Amino acid sequence: MSQLRAAITSLGLHVPERVVTNADLAKYVDTNDEWIRTRTGICERHVVEPGTPTSVIAAKAAQDCLERRGIAPSEVDLIIVATVTPDMFFPATACLVQEKIGATKAWGFDISGACSGFVYAFTMGAQFILTGAHKKVLVIGADVMTSILDYQDRTTCVLFGDAAGAVLLEPATDGSGMLDFAHEVDGTGAPFLYMPGGGSLHPPTHETVDQKLHSLRQDGAHVFKYAVRKFAESAAGLLARNGFTGDDLDIFLPHQANIRIINAAQERMGIPDSKVVKNIDRYGNTTAATIPLAMGTALDEGRLKAGNLAMMAAVGAGFTVGTALVRWTGFEWS
Numbered sequence: 001m002s003q004l005r006a007a008i009t010s011l012g013l014h015v016p017e018r019v020v021t022n023a024d025l026a027k028y029v030d031t032n033d034e035w036i037r038t039r040t041g042i043c044e045r046h047v048v049e050p051g052t053p054t055s056v057i058a059a060k061a062a063q064d065c066l067e068r069r070g071i072a073p074s075e076v077d078l079i080i081v082a083t084v085t086p087d088m089f090f091p092a093t094a095c096l097v098q099e100k101i102g103a104t105k106a107w108g109f110d111i112s113g114a115c116s117g118f119v120y121a122f123t124m125g126a127q128f129i130l131t132g133a134h135k136k137v138l139v140i141g142a143d144v145m146t147s148i149l150d151y152q153d154r155t156t157c158v159l160f161g162d163a164a165g166a167v168l169l170e171p172a173t174d175g176s177g178m179l180d181f182a183h184e185v186d187g188t189g190a191p192f193l194y195m196p197g198g199g200s201l202h203p204p205t206h207e208t209v210d211q212k213l214h215s216l217r218q219d220g221a222h223v224f225k226y227a228v229r230k231f232a233e234s235a236a237g238l239l240a241r242n243g244f245t246g247d248d249l250d251i252f253l254p255h256q257a258n259i260r261i262i263n264a265a266q267e268r269m270g271i272p273d274s275k276v277v278k279n280i281d282r283y284g285n286t287t288a289a290t291i292p293l294a295m296g297t298a299l300d301e302g303r304l305k306a307g308n309l310a311m312m313a314a315v316g317a318g319f320t321v322g323t324a325l326v327r328w329t330g331f332e333w334s
């Protein structure tokens with residue numbers, strides 16, 4: 001019997017039905033399909049019906065996750081929601097999800113880690129398994145990015161979509177589960193990707209609304225350069241620390257912000273296409289949901305199997321960097 005680890009024993013996803021193509025966006029902002037495809041790799045993204053909050057899609061992903069595992073919501077000990085688009089500042093989205101799914105015995109909280117949020121929430125949830133405090137932890141990455149986009153800003157509104165993904169963490173002693181993680185934040189990155197309004201710095205006023213301070217802002221080129229460097233640096237460092245090389249890795253589950261960032265990181269790490277999950281063409285950047293969505297794509301394609309060495313990696317607002325190495329636990333997926 002191997003040491004105790006936190007294993008991913010189920011996955012659930014919720015992708016809203018409504019699809020917005022690049023051509024749809026070109027109808028109301030000065031952009032075109034060719035620019036978006038070649039600069040980002042995005043062809044279309046899914047968006048919620050207006051007025052749908054994050055807790056609703058998060059709860060759907062959570063229900064899907066629990067149903068696939070065949071366990072009752074009342075068995076869940078803890079719910080962690082990674083999001084930058086909570087329904088409201090408080091209560092935490094985790095509380096709203098707890099009520100929606102009927103997880104009567106669970107406690108919970110939210111994590112604001114932006115695009116690295118899911119990896120942070122996953123490693124945080126794993127700690128409660130490793131201490132023995134909990135047996136079933138639900139980790140959710142969910143964002144309704146369309147609620148914070150400025151649809152007059154072509155440099156940001158074309159990049160994002162809405163989605164939610166959830167994993168269940170349980171104790172395992174079969175060698176599978178989280179092996180290690182490496183996280184980093186660099187607060188000098190704050191002015192390059194942020195939403196200035198609504199918090200204690202710029203509480204909402206007519207002026208903050210007029211100045212569109214409640215929408216996401218980004219210096220894309222700066223974030224791009226940081227992301228390319230950090231993806232490869234962090235992933236390579238974590239592999240080396242555990243005595244692995246790119247050859248040992250079976251599947252790379254990168255955050256999906258830009259296909260060019262993924263390709264550049266992949267090239268620096270020297271790993272072939274067959275080991276990298278890319279689905280940004282269909283979903284765009286769904287912030288905290290990209291990595292569970294990538295797991296879903298890998299499972300759909302039969303590329304994620306029991307015993308595989310998988311790596312999640314993300315870079316996002318903060319700046320935040322999150323990387324985790326997992327020995328995949330087999331579970332049924334259809």
Ligand code: UT7
Binds near residue numbers: 221315
């Ligand atoms: O997940 C969170 C982390 N975020 C990221 O990782 C995002 C990182 N950054 C990026 O993905 C890329 O920087 C972007 C996709 C945001 C932008 O791509 P870029 O190659 O860095 O373009 P750019 O910002 O340098 O802009 C190039 C040109 C500009 O025109 P001029 O100034 O050269 O005339 C932009 O105005 O492209 C123009 N442009 C557009 N044109 C058509 C910017 N957005 C658009 C657009 N449609 N949507």
